Amino acid sequence: MKSIVVANWKMNPQTMRDAKSLFEATRKAAESAKNVSIVIAPPSIFLRELATAYKGKKLAFAAQNAHFQKDGAYTGEISMHQVKDSKASAVIIGHAERRAMGETNEETRAKVNAALAQKLVPIFCVGEHKRSGSGEHFLFVKEQLRAGLQDVVPANISKLLVAYEPVWAIGASEAMSPRQMHEMAIFIRKSLVGMHGEKGLKAKILYGGSIDETNAREMVTEGDVQGLLIGRASTDVQRFPILIKTLA
Numbered sequence: 001m002k003s004i005v006v007a008n009w010k011m012n013p014q015t016m017r018d019a020k021s022l023f024e025a026t027r028k029a030a031e032s033a034k035n036v037s038i039v040i041a042p043p044s045i046f047l048r049e050l051a052t053a054y055k056g057k058k059l060a061f062a063a064q065n066a067h068f069q070k071d072g073a074y075t076g077e078i079s080m081h082q083v084k085d086s087k088a089s090a091v092i093i094g095h096a097e098r099r100a101m102g103e104t105n106e107e108t109r110a111k112v113n114a115a116l117a118q119k120l121v122p123i124f125c126v127g128e129h130k131r132s133g134s135g136e137h138f139l140f141v142k143e144q145l146r147a148g149l150q151d152v153v154p155a156n157i158s159k160l161l162v163a164y165e166p167v168w169a170i171g172a173s174e175a176m177s178p179r180q181m182h183e184m185a186i187f188i189r190k191s192l193v194g195m196h197g198e199k200g201l202k203a204k205i206l207y208g209g210s211i212d213e214t215n216a217r218e219m220v221t222e223g224d225v226q227g228l229l230i231g232r233a234s235t236d237v238q239r240f241p242i243l244i245k246t247l248a
């Protein structure tokens, strides 16, 4: 089965020139990797130039965030329509770093709806801050799913990607174990079936948080996920191609 890899560049690299080199390295890795499809999420200021210059089929592009309003007085924001017009096909919504800057569950709901209205794939991120023995993290994730996806009609559930990213594993030294991910993937599917009926089984689930070339393959083969959302390792021109190779 094909794995989906979302390369979340975050606020990197610092110049268009470096963005082009990183893009080139990613493109080469993508083109020799049969079973992997890569979605690059560059800073939005690089998005259009990279996406319009690329003529191949192996790569897709995503924005890291966009506003839910159609247009108007929202200084510093970009709209879903603008994302679509820049030739991106997806948008990350509810990333832990955006939530930490104040994005609410209610906003994620509006953004998911706005993205789907533009025929963009929402890459909808959920994940708890911490875990304790009592399993509260399951309820936390369930509430994020409910809040963000409540308006999505069952027929659209298979169009989105749910990225489970436990906040404690993002930018950390270690990823979550594939076994724990497996358990969470079952829980997420069960929650989606509860909300959207059988179509919930079709949602694609990604894992994110401290994935690199040493643990990517294991997470995909044992974690019951259809792909990965990768931060740091996706901006490393040496390591990212190796990571992709381990998946292909």
Ligand code: PGA
Binding pocket: 008, 165, 169, 170, 171, 172, 208, 209, 210, 211, 229, 230, 231, 232, 233
């Ligand atoms: P990381 O980030 O791979 O650097 O841990 C993942 C993410 O935040 O998407």
